[in-house]
Amino acid sequence: GENVEQHPSTLSVQEGDSAVIKCTYSDSASNYFPWYKQELGKRPQLIIDIRSNVGEKKDQRIAVTLNKTAKHFSLHITETQPEDSAVYFCAASRISGGYNKLIFGAGTRLAVHP
């Protein structure tokens, strides 16, 4: 089955700096890679996703890159703000017409200091 590894487990940056979180996956058939932001005690919120036919996707200060050959994908947050502080999870899934269960990485606790 799919296995997703995520690094680093914690990340501390100064406001305005960039933050990068990296994930690797094991199943070459996985073709959908979402990223979630989870604040304490709340549900995960989808912040950006990428499919395997795309190498990069950007949404304002957030971008995701995917390297299918190396089976890794990364989240990039630029111009970080204190409200970006949260736990971020990557996930991988195989969309094939049927159900698509998401396998999550272990999470990265991001702290943005003013």
Add this chain to the structure above:
Amino acid sequence: GAVVSQHPSWVICKSGTSVKIECRSLDFQATTMFWYRQFPKQSLMLMATSNEGSKATYEQGVEKDKFLINHASLTLSTLTVTSAHPEDSSFYICSAIYGYTFGSGTRLTVV
């Protein structure tokens, strides 16, 4: 759109009792829902996949007789934790296939 409503948001129960958690898709039909468990400061671990009108599919290591899943309609899936014990205390959260929308989660505390 694609809202999943989950109830209760928190519950405290005595050891040995059962607790039912509901997830409803409010503005779409969910033929499949996923149930996750999240311990403090840990990731979301998939417990089972709930399929409307058929048996749930459980992940390895999850006791199907302890975590009963029912998906009797296209808008409702339930998870019942039977004979709950303190080690079952966790954050349980459902997710629907459409848009990967999550319910708000249920914090279960077994005393």
